[in-house]
Amino acid sequence: MRGSIMIVDDEPLIRKGLTKLIESNDLGWVVAGEAGNGREAIHKLAQVKPDLIISDIRMPIMDGLELANYMWEHCSHTMVIILTGYRDFEYAQAAVRYGVKEFLLKPCPEDDICRVLRQAYTQFQEKSEYQEKERRALRVREDHAVRAALLRLPPLAGGEVLRTEELLEGHVFWLARVDTFLPEGKEYRPEDGPLLQFAVVNIIEELLEASSSLERWITVEYGRFAFFMEPASDHVRFFHELCETVQRLLGISLTTLSLGLVSSAEDVSSMYRRHELEAPASMFTLTGSPLAFGREADEITVSGTDAAVTTAPGTIDETKVRTVQAEITSFLLLGRHAELSAFLRQRFWEDLHASMPQCRADALCLALAIREVLRKEIAATQDDWDIGTEIQKLRLMVSREEVGEWVMERIAVMEQTLASWLEERNSRLAERTIRYIEQHYEQECNLVSVASQMHLNPNYFSNLFKKQTGESFTSYLTRFRIDKAKMLLTNTDMKISEIAEAVGYTDSNYFATAFKQVVSKPPTEYRKMHQLNK
Known part of the structure; x- marks a missing residue:
């Protein structure tokens, strides 16, 4: 950043x-x-x-x-x-x-x-980084406060009780529950629960980004999740997409249920308990993951019709994925593409002293971070990467070397994807830059900011633009702005200072200097000459 x-x-x-x-x-x-x-x-x-x-x-x-x-x-x-x-x-x-x-x-x-x-x-x-940690810590405290309200537990200190009322009132309460992590047709084992849970978390978060209506979700108890939605939003569509996506990618089925509009924190607790007493267990057939896993859960209990076991999983830390994701994004924004693969290899191999469950978890963290960056930053999809299939591959690996090879494959895919993206993007750099200037010339539009938009190092961007156009970026931008200023001088009665601002110059004196360098006349003289010839 x-x-x-x-x-x-x-x-x-x-x-x-x-x-x-x-x-x-x-x-x-x-x-x-x-x-x-x-x-x-x-x-x-x-x-x-x-x-x-x-x-x-x-x-x-x-x-x-x-x-x-x-x-x-x-x-x-x-x-x-x-x-x-x-x-x-x-x-x-x-x-x-x-x-x-x-x-x-x-x-x-x-x-x-x-x-x-x-x-x-x-x-x-x-x-x-400190502010981001504080924001996440606040979110965790708020989640605990919401959970306390749902389960009628003693409130936490710190003023979150009042905040809980603000978070819940006026939202529609939806509930969901995990039925089994061992669906038919999949060779999952109870110890795969943490990997599956974390995979579902990422699927949910991807869907949340596209849903402006969802305000908050938390894990209430193991396998039970509460969602608080804006009343006017299309809840059914969101949950249908969630169930379909998790089923398609993981082979895990989900069922959801709306409990109604929340009027108070005490009201939401009553709604939750009433449902617990009235609803048969068969009402839920949703297999997914504790949505806040990695943020709160220390132990995972996998329960269903075929198994009831408790496992002590390798820790899959949501924060770690976000950290790696930010690091990869930083390399892209700074134009350090050539260094990225070596950085990721070193980062992973440094953690190979961990236990095998943790090693598998770290591998999945890295792979999901790569997938998120490719999806968000360069709009690349990996349709051939089935999360459920990859998890099955990971769980069968018995050595750190096997896991390492799997990670190297994911890094290699990233390298190929980036190389194709860079080749396509660089071949059209001048075209994309000119289009960006046309849309933003009246704003702060300097070399560094535009290079950042193109995900390139400023020096590399500047050299490539000049190679493709025969003109430096600064020269092109100045000429473009001056051409716009000529039109305004010719066709309007705007003041020079107003024209300067309209074409992206915050200082009218600097604008006048730049105008004279390009046109060989100051803007006032240019306007007079045009009026005389009119």
Whole structure:
């Protein structure tokens, strides 16, 4: 994940120079906006939403120190780096009390700027990871609170009881239950339960992404899951698709049941208990997985008509899949495709000291993470990969070497898929980039952000675009914007500043300079000449 930067300086050339430096180095940052002074920066905060601000100390209207003070009071989550001259250094030091992370003494060597930005990105990344962990921890606490309400257990400390009311009221309560992990026609064994459960979790989460109506699901008791849906949504369609997909991929059947509209946390408990007393066990024939497995369950009890056993499985950690998925995505976004396979091989082989159940679980985690990235990032489907069949292959493996070979096969498939995708994408890079410029030229549309959209390293993207078009990306974008500005100058009475903004320039002075470089005349003179010839 890249961080966003706003550059604040009253000199356009300084802003341009910093932007070019950031775009031409892999520092983890994208320039999301610019401003000529502190007040302008504040006005743009809601639009740009920067993770980091680089600000000059001396500017008209509102200087860097005042901006740092404002950010400390109103947006303390945004980091600030101050640019200062030698004679202002002691003055700039006052900004320490406003949480300023670093000072850069002008003139700043490129190496110093890169070093500071890399350090800032490390802090940003650590902070983002911490926030994500906090978000997941909150979700787990909320799930426990909902479960406590359903089962009439003592509430957990931390204020989740009040939150539970907000989560449940006004939603339609659906219930589902696992019947067996040992369906006819499949050679599953009781110890395969954890792998099957985790496979179902991923199927469910894929379907949830496409369903804006689903608010929350939890494991109530082993094999029983509660879903809370928005009243206006098409519940039947969602659960039909869920049952069909799990049956098709795993050979496991599911049945679901609606218990009605929830009016309170106590109401949902009564609904659940009433169903437990009235409904025969045969009402459920749904075989799936505890949906929150890996987040809460330490032990799996596989129960059904043919077996009732308890297994101590290898831990399949949902968080681990998300972590690996994020790592793979990061390699793609930074254009480091060539390094990805080696990274994944090393990551897996480092865990081979684990027990065989854990080794199988780790292999499935890695394979599912690869599958998710290919599906989400490059829209690649793996129709030939049947999860149920692959799980059966894994469960029959008795050595770590066999599991390792299976993982290498999944990595090889990923390599082939990426290679085909890269070849097709790169062959049409100029076409796709030009189309993107046509749709976004009026916005921040710099080299790094567009290269990120194309999943390429900025330097590689820039070279490939020039090779295919004979023109640099920056030159093409400037010319395209100036052509749009000519049309506005010719056919409208808009102010120069309004035209500048309309074609993607936040600074009208910089726009005028760029216009003159391309047309050999300033925009005001161009307009006058056109009016004279009209």
